[in-house]
Amino acid sequence: MNALLTAWNKLAPQDRRALSLCLVFLLSVGLYMGVLAPLGDMYEATVQEQAGLKNRIQLNTPKAMVLPDREAKLRQVKDEYASLKRQLDLIDRGDWASSDIYNEIRDFASITGVIIKEIRPMTSKKEGFLQSQPMEVTFSGAFTAIEKFIYYLETSPQVFVVSEITLTGESGAMQGGLVVSKYSIPARVDSKMQEQGGRLILSVPPWIGFAPFEIARHNGWLHANGTRIECYFSEHEKTNFDKLYAGEIDGTATHALELIQLLTKGVDLRIVAPLARFRAGDALMVAGSSPVKSVKELRGKTVFLQTGGAAHYFLYEVLKKNGMSLSDVKVSDMSREMVSQSLQAGLIEVGVTFEPYVSRLQRLRIARPVAGPDDLDNWTLQFLVLRKDSLAGNGDAVEALIKGFSRAVRWWRKNPDQAMAFLTEDNPQGVSRQTVEEVMKSVRFLDPDEGQEYFCNGPESRNKTDEYFKKYEGFFKQELGYDVVVPKDDILDWRYARKVFNCSAQANATHINSKHMNATHMNSTHGAGE
Numbered sequence: 330m331n332a333l334l335t336a337w338n339k340l341a342p343q344d345r346r347a348l349s350l351c352l353v354f355l356l357s358v359g360l361y362m363g364v365l366a367p368l369g370d371m372y373e374a375t376v377q378e379q380a381g382l383k384n385r386i387q388l389n390t391p392k393a394m395v396l397p398d399r400e401a402k403l404r405q406v407k408d409e410y411a412s413l414k415r416q417l418d419l420i421d422r423g424d425w426a427s428s429d430i431y432n433e434i435r436d437f438a439s440i441t442g443v444i445i446k447e448i449r450p451m452t453s454k455k456e457g458f459l460q461s462q463p464m465e466v467t468f469s470g471a472f473t474a475i476e477k478f479i480y481y482l483e484t485s486p487q488v489f490v491v492s493e494i495t496l497t498g499e500s501g502a503m504q505g506g507l508v509v510s511k512y513s514i515p516a517r518v519d520s521k522m523q524e525q526g527g528r529l530i531l532s533v534p535p536w537i538g539f540a541p542f543e544i545a546r547h548n549g550w551l552h553a554n555g556t557r558i559e560c561y562f563s564e565h566e567k568t569n570f571d572k573l574y575a576g577e578i579d580g581t582a583t584h585a586l587e588l589i590q591l592l593t594k595g596v597d598l599r600i601v602a603p604l605a606r607f608r609a610g611d612a613l614m615v616a617g618s619s620p621v622k623s624v625k626e627l628r629g630k631t632v633f634l635q636t637g638g639a640a641h642y643f644l645y646e647v648l649k650k651n652g653m654s655l656s657d658v659k660v661s662d663m664s665r666e667m668v669s670q671s672l673q674a675g676l677i678e679v680g681v682t683f684e685p686y687v688s689r690l691q692r693l694r695i696a697r698p699v700a701g702p703d704d705l706d707n708w709t710l711q712f713l714v715l716r717k718d719s720l721a722g723n724g725d726a727v728e729a730l731i732k733g734f735s736r737a738v739r740w741w742r743k744n745p746d747q748a749m750a751f752l753t754e755d756n757p758q759g760v761s762r763q764t765v766e767e768v769m770k771s772v773r774f775l776d777p778d779e780g781q782e783y784f785c786n787g788p789e790s791r792n793k794t795d796e797y798f799k800k801y802e803g804f805f806k807q808e809l810g811y812d813v814v815v816p817k818d819d820i821l822d823w824r825y826a827r828k829v830f831n832c833s834a835q836a837n838a839t840h841i842n843s844k845h846m847n848a849t850h851m852n853s854t855h856g857a858g859e
Contacts, residue, residue: 545733580715784823
């Protein structure tokens with residue numbers, strides 16, 4: 330350092346200035362290259378990155394705005410998929426005959442005003458695990474009627490798919506054709522199952538009160554001693570009745586009023602077991618846009634309902650409670666599920682339907698009830714009915730069916746939370762837990778002691794079913810003009826239920842108790858005499 334200072338001092342003043350300038354320049358270059366240039370590059374990169382982020386924000390903001398709608402649509406699609414899968418898996422287990430599809434299509438055409446010219450079946454085919462039965466349909470009608478007709482087909486719970494639509498003519502009078510395919514899951518047959526125990530096929534309405542059949546089926550409780558029982562749910566009640574007429578199914582679950590309706594049409598049925606007491610679950614629904622606020626405002630209006638059955642009787646009781654009669658309204662025949670579809674499509678103003686449709690309509694704010702189950706003390710008895718010709722050789726199967734239902738009821742009572750989870754997640758109704766709990770307030774499953782009061786005590790002519798049949802016989806005679814008397818001795822067949830619940834043992838116990846009481850009485854009398 331001293332040598333540098335000495336050398337610096339020896340330099341002339343102008344040399345020292347020149348050297349100082351060089352040093353300053355070199356330091357400046359070093360500072361720029363080492364510090365300022367990198368900072369500049371970083372600043373420029375930051376500005377470019379900010380510009381890129383701004384562009385991405387501008388690009389993605391519209392996408393982010395529609396994201397909630399897309400998520401809602403995704404949930405809707407998932408719900409629709411789950412509903413479709415549930416319908417296919419639980420409601421429609423089995424192939425439909427062509428006549429079933431004809432009737433369904435013609436019903437939709439009739440209600441919408443479309444004229445069917447021809448329905449021609451096409452070749453049935455397998456599509457994955459599904460069976461597809463396409464039908465070629467030619468028709469005519471107004472454009473609005475055709476539009477409604479197609480809407481009914483596509484929204485039917487029976488899983489129809491419409492394709493290949495052609496239309497010609499003016500909107501007021503059009504000709505057209507389409508292909509509608511009915512999808513179903515082919516009936517599953519257990520090849521290992523023995524045949525000697527008998528075989529029964531049941532189709533049950535999708536009411537929560539009949540859910541023990543599905544619980545029993547799901548847990549394998551319907552099979553015993555080689556029996557084969559196919560039990561599935563069908564939302565189309567009319568189809569169940571049609572299949573009973575045709576002998577395509579062996580039985581169903583119903584109640585006294587519906588049974589009378591079936592008997593008047595010549596179906597030879599037998600009541601083989603009482604299942605539960607219940608309060609009818611129908612509701613009188615009005616469209617959300619309707620000005621109607623009360624039952625009394627229905628005077629002169631058309632009420633759509635399934636005539637001759639529980640819905641008809643429900644309206645009769647509701648009107649009577651409000652000082653009215655059936656003559657104060659116009660009644661038009663329409664199935665419960667079609668009432669729901671028509672309200673949803675805005676085609677009708679007033680109709681009677683039941684769960685699960687009531688909850689769906691309310692949830693979607695499509696319709697509201699002006700009268701429901703809580704407005705009437707309308708309790709009745711539901712039971713299992715089978716065609717008489719299906720009983721021969723099927724005793725084991727009938728007993729297995731009764732045992733399976735009773736076992737499911739006992740399991741439900743012991744495991745209410747598990748049962749509720751099953752009913753709200755895997756059941757064919759597909760309704761919420763709240764709805765199930767609400768419906769179950771109106772259901773009283775019979776325990777063994779209560780059941781024995783129906784089928785273990787006394788002759789059938791003095792059976793507890795009398796009160797229900799007498800009430801409905803009067804309704805049919807006075808309101809519908811049918812002079813119906815139900816021959817209870819002919820239609821009650823308690824032999825299977827008596828065997829399942831061991832009525833003979835009960836009778837023996839009663840007889841022994843009676844002898845004991847008589848002996849006690851004699852002894853006490855003898856003692857008093859002494």
